[in-house]
Amino acid sequence: MITFVNLTNLFVSAGVFGSETNETKSVSVMEGDSVTLHTDFTEIHEDDEIMWSVVAEHTLIAQIHRASGIFSTFDGPDERFRDRLKLDDQTGSLTITDITTKHAGDYKLEIIAAQLSSKTFSVSVYARLPTPNITRDFSQNSSSSSSSSSSSSQQNCSLVCSVVNVGHVTLSWYKGNSLLSSISVSDLSISLSLPLEVEYQDKNTYSCVINNSFTNQTQHLDISKLCQIHSGTSPAISPVISII
Template sequence: MLCLSVPISCLGSPTSQLSPVGLLLQLESIPYSSSQLCQQWNRRTWTTWSQCLQPPLGSGQSSLEGVFGDTVKSVPVMEGDSVTLHTDTQLQADEDIKWLFGPNTFLIAEIINGTVSFSTHDISEGFRDRLKLDNSTGSLTITKIRNTDAGVYELSGRNVPKFNISVYARLPVPVISRDSPLNLSSSSSASTCVLLCSVVNVSAVRLSWYKGNSLLSSISVSGHRISHFLQLDCLNGSYSCVVAYSFTNRTTHLTNPELCQVCPNSLIMLISAAAAGFLLFLVVAIGIFWICRKSRKAHEEGKRYLLFIHL
């Protein structure tokens, strides 16, 4: 017996205009109520309409559950990296499985009678020497990911989700430079410091400025060359620029103090910290010198005492 909760908003009511789900149920002659749907029907597996779109699963993965129960995990991968499609199960000793790829579900790998083999089909040739199949779990590993590897992967005969691999270009290293404040606005002062964070050949990335761990500003962009500016009067702390996909990022820290002048208060604190460090070093050095001198003096006195006893 299959019992599924179906929201009223999905079904409508028998006397009002039916929603798409309610109409579909009516066409299939399936009885329903506003609170619960119970029907013994093995041809299809119904899912709760209100839960069709699942929240992110973490690590860049998300799940989309269709009306008829097909669950697809989204798997973002950087070009050139490796990825493993985990089945999270153990295969039975006599169990056969097949991995299928693409809209036409081409066979790319299989385990038959405990033997692992890979297809020689034209589509599968693109995976040559880049597939690994775990004969105990059935998990599939793809190495040196290419753009052509993007698509849906399905494990036939097992109750596991499909995997939709998306391939992303590798993130470039952000470059921090200084721009003229006059390029920003005519009202900007000549003493204003304008920092530019630039990246090239990116698509669907987020470019952000941080001060320490605090986000200052952020933009979502695509393009051949993009820049995100940060306007400062002076440097007061540590700054960094981050370019990111939803699942990974690259960071460049501002290490060149010549790009912007340091704020007076920060400069005083920097000098004070340097002075304190030097003073600490001096105290430690004097302490070590005093200990060594005292040890040497004690050693010389000991030698004199031994000489006196010998005489």
């Protein structure tokens, strides 16, 4: 089975030297989903030739030419498109299924008809975001309790929101709809954490949100569950004993 075709030789042998129209479209998709790159045709003609290629590699990954009986998809030189390409025989649109970050990049649609026209699709693939994890930070409580402000710290609950193995994201704390604090990272794989201190009796709603330019995940804070008063973390209450 042919896994790839170099487009330079293909165009020379086809003798394509006509005028060209070109447009670029940006497409965003979540990792694991499918994306369809549309030709915007309702139906291609018998003599039309449709070719899809990966721009960076000048590699053909799909082709239709009804007059020659050509209807093919190709795996690519590294086979990353194996079992992932679906070509619409009526419109020439190309679908990439179960997409991964390896499939991000520019794809070019070449339409050879009365003239050569083309369209470039810039495909961005976003990894699925994890749900933030909110935990109690006892180290902050213990360090605070030994300081001069121990009476104040005993009224507060120290928390931390964290995520692991993320990149190009922002992690934020919200009080209701108001942003309290945030931290951003552009690295590909890193762990993030963001602290928060609340009062034990605080009745406001808090949430930790991780987001990128495509999607977000939210974890809501349950103060009554995470900030239970434990021995040594709240002011001691002396029992009242009545002697009769």
